[in-house]
Amino acid sequence: TQSTRPQRILGAVQQNATRGDPRSVVRAIDQYCRNQEWAMNVGDEKGCILDSVVSEVNPATVLELGTYCGYSTVRIASLLPPHAKLITLEFNPEFAVIARQVIAWAGLEDKIQLVEGASGDLIPKMKEQFGVETFDLVFLDHWKDRYLPDTKLMEECGLLRKGSVLLADNVICPGTPDYLEFVRSSPRYESQYFKSHLEYTKVEDGLEKSVFLG
Numbered sequence: 001t002q003s004t005r006p007q008r009i010l011g012a013v014q015q016n017a018t019r020g021d022p023r024s025v026v027r028a029i030d031q032y033c034r035n036q037e038w039a040m041n042v043g044d045e046k047g048c049i050l051d052s053v054v055s056e057v058n059p060a061t062v063l064e065l066g067t068y069c070g071y072s073t074v075r076i077a078s079l080l081p082p083h084a085k086l087i088t089l090e091f092n093p094e095f096a097v098i099a100r101q102v103i104a105w106a107g108l109e110d111k112i113q114l115v116e117g118a119s120g121d122l123i124p125k126m127k128e129q130f131g132v133e134t135f136d137l138v139f140l141d142h143w144k145d146r147y148l149p150d151t152k153l154m155e156e157c158g159l160l161r162k163g164s165v166l167l168a169d170n171v172i173c174p175g176t177p178d179y180l181e182f183v184r185s186s187p188r189y190e191s192q193y194f195k196s197h198l199e200y201t202k203v204e205d206g207l208e209k210s211v212f213l214g
């Protein structure tokens with residue numbers, strides 16, 4: 001039977017990456033997706049910007065919206081301090097099955113909690129179910145029309161504190177126009193655009209970093 005793209009990405013990790021070495025997992029996925037077949041990982045170019053923001057924030061609590069195969073999950077978690085925690089939400093059960101194996105190959109299970117479901121349902125349950133107070137960093141990489149409603153929902157649920165950083169992928173391609181307009185015009189956010197390219201292509205894309213001012 002025909003394999004899926006996420007299954008082929010997992011295969012590339014198992015064949016080319018070293019167990020317990022997150023950077024080799026990231027490299028194996030980038031090489032596969034650049035040379036064999038495109039996939040919607042944040043990728044190596046935007047990934048370097050992601051690395052610099054994670055290192056600057058040095059977060060104790062991270063929320064990722066959109067796990068896919070776990071590429072950015074592993075990339076972020078590999079930079080976290082010892083007792084930091086990353087919660088990642090994935091809507092598609094098939095993606096979740098692959099991501100759990102990629103995360104395990106990287107040896108990062110202890111830092112990462114993958115939760116399956118829809119952000120609109122799970123965000124209101126974060127405090128009670130997952131024992132979260134607030135998030136120091138949120139990486140938005142899920143349905144592009146959910147970035148704005150979920151940001152408002154995180155505010156309403158008290159999950160953002162003064163200084164919480166939102167980092168949004170794909171603000172140009174596929175694009176998140178309503179979200180960009182909101183964070184760039186709201187007095188409660190300080191936003192900055194990092195120009196880059198759509199993963200593994202020459203098409204323009206970028207990351208928007210927005211600091212919640214409380």
Ligand SMILES: O=C(NCCCOCn1ccc2cnccc21)c1cc(-c2ccc(F)cc2)cc(O)c1O
Nearest residue numbers: 040065066089090091117118119141142143173174
């Ligand atoms: O669509 C994309 N990502 C989203 C996946 C579904 O996410 C669904 N999803 C994941 C958790 C979650 C929680 N609640 C609801 C939905 C939830 C996405 C798409 C492209 C892209 C760019 C150009 C193209 F020609 C084609 C595709 C690039 C990207 O970098 C992306 O991230």
Ligand SMILES: [Mg+2]
Nearest residue numbers: 042141169170
């Ligand atoms: Mg993306």
